[in-house]
Amino acid sequence: MRYDLDDLRLFVHVVTEGSITAGARRMHLSLPSASARVRALEAQAGLPLLIRERRGIRPTPAGSTLARHAESVLAETTRLDSAVASYTAAPRRPVVLVAGASGMHRLVPRALTTFLRAYPEYDVSVSERPTPDSLRLLADGEADLGIVLHDEAGDTDLRIEQLSEDHLVVIGQAGGVLTGRTGMTYREAAEHPMVGLSQESSLRQWIDRHLPANAPVARYRTQVPDLHSLITLATAGAGLAIAPRPAVTPRPDLDICPLQDSWSLRRHLLAHGTRRSASRRATNALADHIRAAASS
Template identity: 65%
Template sequence: MRYDLDDLRLFLHTVTEGSITAGARRMHLSLPSASARLRSLERSVGVALLIRGRRGVRPTPAGTTLTRHAREVLAQTARLESAVASYTRSPTAPLVLLGGGSAMHRLIPNALVSFLRAYPDVDVTVCESRTPRTLRMLADGAADLGVVLDDEARDADVRTEPLGDDSLVVIGQVAGILAGRDELSYDEVAEHPLVGLDDASSYQRWIERHLGSNSPVARYRTRVGSLNALITLAASGVGLAVVPRRALDPDLQLEVCQLRDPWARRHHLLAWGRRDRGSAQALAALADRLRRAQ
């Protein structure tokens, strides 16, 4: 029996997402095409692999077994391709990945850990960059992938896809002044002492650019160089902080309130560059790691 690797990837995406539609989207296929490929896979193995229902799909016992072995096969294939590609890849041409301050905190590091372990012969250059600059570099062929903000990428001349929510929240000490609050405006937040990031942070500049001329002048007790330090200070009660929700460790004890301001609702997009060099398979794998690092 022979298996098509793209069919296995489609099957894994479908099982992971619990939806053929979502699996098709991950593989950049139409729904009819994805459905046909999955049914062809089932016919070739001679057993049902998916239980289809109104709310999505789930694997049959045979599908669960295929899922486990398919992951192993694709991981081995990725290592094989990476090893062979290392003989033709220029060691001076790493993949270039750009992202803003919030993406650099958890999203990109988590994706890199998985990718660099799976591709020991592929290097990645990572730089913090605001969305306008990232889009220019992608369009000019100076970068391979970028994590950008949707509100600044509406007219982007590069390929993009949704990556996840990056809305902002305000955080503070447990049982502190945020206790019992579900949401509040930035003007209310600015009535209290704050802690923030320094002026070199693309994230801090983004916030200040979106504040209106009538917004109150906030009192920052201190400004630091990383979101890790900022969250630690806010958790200790030094001051409130405005941070992306996705940057928060779910195990950290904090009071968290949604920001009511429209500019606080934002989403990340994955943007693709316009250059054709290096391993296309490695680039696709890095993109997939970013999708899964939500």
């Protein structure tokens, strides 16, 4: 059987409204035209699809089945139109998002996963930046949104809102020096071999800036460019590591110990840029998805 999409759309409206008249109104059709379309559907199906009553209509079992599948077909058609339109529409300037290492590891991917799925017509340009660089880009109109750290935001004219807390922890292979510990200072961690992030990492730069002048020099067995590699090496026993708590998934082969230094508790903020975005709707929507990712 071959179905006309307008006929299916009309039938869904008729069943939803409980009236051919109301269904015709929603499709901007005359009542005789709508009635003829419904009768043609029944003739094609070879059985009644509607029970006509004095106060309206109700679907037969076959009519209910047709309406349910028609809704799925129409929804899939809408998604198809949107997907094709994303290639044919004029290219839009992407939304520009900047964030530090801890935000890039989990918060940004979660937000992008839901945003890009919900808005196939919009693109996002993402880059990892330390908070001072992010604030500069936002103030200069070169970025739309930024995930920045509270204690480095200082006095700024940018619109800022609270987002989430980010506590640094010490991690290491299960059964090692962290076993049974409920807390550890950086000074204690630095007594053991460590693995760290590279000097270019925004998190590494943040840690180095906050260490006191008399902090011991850690022995880094190796330095890696991203948190995934850092956590993998610490889990394998290569050395202790300092990482953001939200980035570390609990697992049997990994011990997690809160870092007790005063600078270990950080607060993420969502900062809004000054540039006139190509699409304010896209920027606002991405901000909503970032908030939802932070709250989850």
